[in-house]
Amino acid sequence: MTNALIVIDVQESFRQREDWAAVSEPGIVGKVAELVDHARGRGDLVVWVLHSDPGTGTVFDPANGFVHLMDGLEPAGSEPVLTKTSHNAFTTTNLQQLLTLRGVRALTVCGIRTEQCCETTTRVAADLGYEVVFAVDATATHPIAHRDAPAGRSLAEVLADPRTLSTDEIIARTEYALAGRFARVATVKELTGS
Template sequence: MTRALIVIDVQESFRAQPLWETISDPKIADKVNRLVRSARRAGDLVVWVLHSEPGTGDVFDPALGHVRPLEELDPRQDGEPLVHKTAHNAFTTTNLQQLLTENGVRELAVCGIRTEQCVETTARVASDLGYRVTFVVDATATNPIPHRDAPADRSVAELLADPRTLPADEAVRRTEYALAGRFATIATVDELEAAADLRA
């Protein structure tokens, strides 16, 4: 086993936020499930990562019950690791690198929520650590991004009405440009499925 699929933050915490109505792909779980099935078929390691902020009292506080995979997902309990992170990337506050090393993994495919935040940051750190990284762009999702000067407590309608707000599709496009040829290979679910079928 030299490859792993890292599923990052595809969790109910996001669906519990009002901003979920603006998510770029509300059916992201379907695409993640396709990747997971392909990885399992090819004998690749699947690692589930959840973001956790204990004691905050918000949707990322495990005490509220939202820090769990989206209900449409099917994480196995038989050897598929589940790690909880408290940083943007999946390495800094977890034993992810140790898990990958123990399993001989040198190539990663990353997917999840949010495209330009935790998924991109994980891809960058993984690249710096020497992994060969594939960023599965259409199995990521994000929200429109407020301007740096926008008030933090605005409603979704106010966010969307602000002409300074960066649309979600533009955030995805910029992430592709930032990663491609530097930190990761950009691929689609279809491409990863085809590659996994060849290895199976």
């Protein structure tokens, strides 16, 4: 087994936030499930990663009960489930050790958020020498408010601000940043042939 699918943060925590109403890919579970089925069919390793911020009282605090995979996704058999506390899936987990022990040299990355945990994991993986495919339409993100925007605004206020970066702009920027530098960018259809 030299390939692995890394599923990052497709967890209930995100659906509890107001900005889920503006997510780029509300059907992300279906897209990820296609990749999971394809990976399992090829005999590839599937690694599930969840984000946790213990003691914060947020939707990412395990004490609040939302740090689990979204309905429709379920690890099979001995597929590892890792919990991270950093943006990338390597720094605060044993992901690299797990991949090394299994002889994995190529990764496909998918999950939430496109430009944050997924992109950061992709960059770190490339720096570690992995061949990486970024499954762009099996990632999801939310609009990002301008750095000078006041904190605590409602989603409607964020969306009404012309300085807010749209999900399309975020995804395009991520594709430009990764393609040919850190990863091959591909769609689920290109990867599965379906």
